[in-house]
Amino acid sequence: MKIIQRLSKEWLFLISSAAAILTIILVKENPLKFIGYDQIRVLWILFIMMMINGGLKQKGVLDYWGFHLISRSKNTLVLSIMLLILTAILAPLVTNDVTLIVIVPLTVSVAQRSEFDPMWLVILESVVANGMSSFTPFGNPQNIYIYTHYNAPPLEFMGYVAIFSLLSLAVAIFTIFFIRNKSITKVSRITKLEKQWWVYLLLLLLMIASILRFGDIFLIGGFILAYIILADRRLLGSVDYFLLGTFVAFFILSGEISSMSWLKNLPEFLNSGKNVFLTSALLSQIISNVPSAIVISAFTNLWKPLLLGVSVGGFGTLVGSLANIIAFSIYKRNFKSNYLKYFHLYSIPLFLGMLLFFSFV
Secondary structure (H helix, E strand, O other): OHHHHHHHHOHHHHHHHHHHHHHHHHHOOOHHHHOOHHHHHHHHHHHHHHHHHHHHHHOOHHHHHHHHHHOOOOEHHHHHHHHHHHHHHHHHHHOHHHHHHHHHHHHHHHHHHHOOOOHHHHHHHHHHHHHHHOOOOOOOHHHHHHHHHOOOOHHHHHHHHHHHHHHHHHHHHHHHOOOOOOEOOOOOOOOOOOOOHHHHHHHHHHHHHHHOOOOOHHHHHHHHHHHHHHHOHHHHHHOOHHHHHHHHHHHHHHHHHHOOHHHOOHHHHOOOHHHHHHHHHHHHHHHOHHHHHHHHHOOOOOHHHHHHHHHHOOOOOHHHOHHHHHHHHHHHOOOOOOHHHHHHHHHHHHHHHHHHHHHHO
């Protein structure tokens, strides 16, 4: 029963798996040929990073610094700026999804104590998480994929998307000044760091170094996995295996689609950077930016406009980024405002504005 309930929530996994199976039947290419070294490397990075992030959360590292920061806030304006800055710091390091899993509950907790609705703050937190996570090669799943698949130079990668990330943060902070300000109740919750919390910070730094190619990713990841199995194997349960399965499904789906003869002219269309940017951004509005990156990459070698396209594609509709869904699901458990209405009233114009701006920059 629990498995059925969980599957009912994993709609992207179910849809991508069904689509992959359908294309296997129609195209009749061996699906294993589309799971090579690059794909395994992406899955390996995601697997190890999710365990490290689970360790950081379990040891209270993120909660500890989060509550220490917001305890200095006297009103909702200061609180909002603090939380947005904290989101901007965490997202490039521990991914947009993990950042929102930590930040949104913190926001909800303070809001309930101080009796205000944090709807707009949560919306802006998702904007900052999506925007700032795009800055690093390991900030979100689609970045990990693009960085690995195209063997992109790390500094060139970060430099290319820096304007987008900073612009996203600036827009969110500018918006917060138009939200009604009020006094808040001082945060009194005591959060302690668990023993050996520093180990997971060290493991995070080791993994980041290997992602940036300062070491063998499989060797360092293997060391981290061995440590976790020996020291705290419960973290194996913190891995989102449905997300990994979704990646596998889209690897197969994009490979099968690229083998279809009637799509032989698509690579020519995607030889243009502007076409790659627009196609990936618009496709993200329908199937989310992670699968959009995987599918489009099968037809183009232009990683820069693809990176920018799926980054911008995280805005717009709720499904543009899985992080948007995470923020919404946490918020709706505690508050009853029409989140979806106001999210789209803000996010769709933001998406269109970014789309227009980067089409001509």
